Ligand SMILES: Cc1cc2nc3c(=O)[nH]c(=O)nc-3n(C[C@H](O)[C@H](O)[C@H](O)COP(=O)(O)O)c2cc1C
């Protein structure tokens with residue numbers, strides 16, 4: 001039985017993105033409509049550039065699904081790039097004769113600080129940074145979101161949901177209610193910046209407009225919350241089994257994400273232990289004959305790399321977009337001469353979209369952890385194993401939502 005994993009391929013302006021998800025159990029209900037809904041969510045958000053007006057992302061199943069259910073074989077997904085029609089020469093896989101036609105071939109010699117242009121060109125021995133940026137581009141996150149939709153469907157079958165909201169943008173912090181809405185996405189999606197605070201939303205939109213006028217860009221922080229996660233996913237026994245580490249890796253791998261927090265995160269480092277750890281309390285509702293409850297969830301649903309049964313709360317910090325219309329200094333890759341970084345069509349802010357991508361990555365990590373613990377090459381066996389486990393830990397008084 002292969003482990004649950006995924007891989008993506010595709011350049012930003014190539015013909016398509018492709019992805020393969022391996023290890024989804026047979027019988028998992030899957031529809032391209034459900035994947036397309038997630039793809040649409042990722043394309044939205046105030047502050048995105050002209051490319052999102054060209055694309056209208058849709059996923060096609062090429063393998064692994066029949067009559068609306070997974071077969072247990074690798075699921076191959078295709079998302080076509082509409083913009084490809086404008087790039088067929090510049091991105092052609094065939095050799096080109098006119099090596100001198102830089103404009104037609106859209107070659108990039110002026111690397112942008114903050115993008116992969118310079119380091120990639122040096123490492124891969126390229127003079128044209130387009131050979132690097134095409135793959136470094138966050139266009140790839142469309143494929144991640146498609147894979148994440150498969151993971152979300154698997155989790156939903158077991159009563160686990162994953163949602164997100166924008167916690168801050170351009171330094172403007174959203175006030176959030178003490179109790180986050182049960183259906184987080186239903187509350188955050190209607191906002192153009194996917195934020196739960198109407199006052200902050202207006203200020204965030206103004207900040208994006210001001211950044212755009214100034215030729216500048218903005219970053220922010222997104223918060224992902226997974227509900228219905230049973231206690232016991234992940235493990236303390238080895239460094240690479242710890243779920244907190246696996247989540248941090250998955251989130252940090254998203255383009256432009258530079259920080260990850262779990263629960264209180266960095267705030268916890270400023271407080272004494274008495275105001276950080278979550279007291280263990282007797283909770284009759286948690287299990288037969290009394291059980292173990294928690295007075296708070298500052299740990300964000302993880303202790304020792306293992307889920308506690310409380311909501312999983314993780315945040316990811318996104319740096320501002322690196323393509324600036326008032327460019328920073330750079331050096332020409334051909335000549336070594338001082339120059340200004342290339343100006344390309346670009347987003348001003350993509351924090352709302354990054355929240356949707358972060359949800360996908362969290363869902364993929366959780367789905368892998370679920371399948372690791374409960375196995376099952378088909379949904380019937382997976383459900384039976386999951387239900388038996390939930391029943392057992394409830395019997396021990398451990399809180400296990402379902
Ligand atoms: C949803 C999303 C959209 C992005 N859009 C752009 C963009 O339009 N222009 C840009 O320069 N960077 C954009 N980025 C960021 C770059 O992809 C990223 O900075 C680059 O790949 C370098 O990787 P690093 O920031 O992780 O070092 C975007 C990132 C995300 C997550």
Ligand SMILES: C=C(O[C@@H]1CC(C(=O)O)=C[C@@H](OP(=O)(O)O)[C@H]1O)C(=O)O
Pocket residue numbers: 012049050051052055136137138139140141142255344345346347
């Ligand atoms: C294409 C997407 O995001 C792109 C991410 C990106 C970058 O440099 O990361 C640069 C921009 O691409 P383009 O140069 O074509 O305008 C964004 O639009 C997408 O999210 O689907």
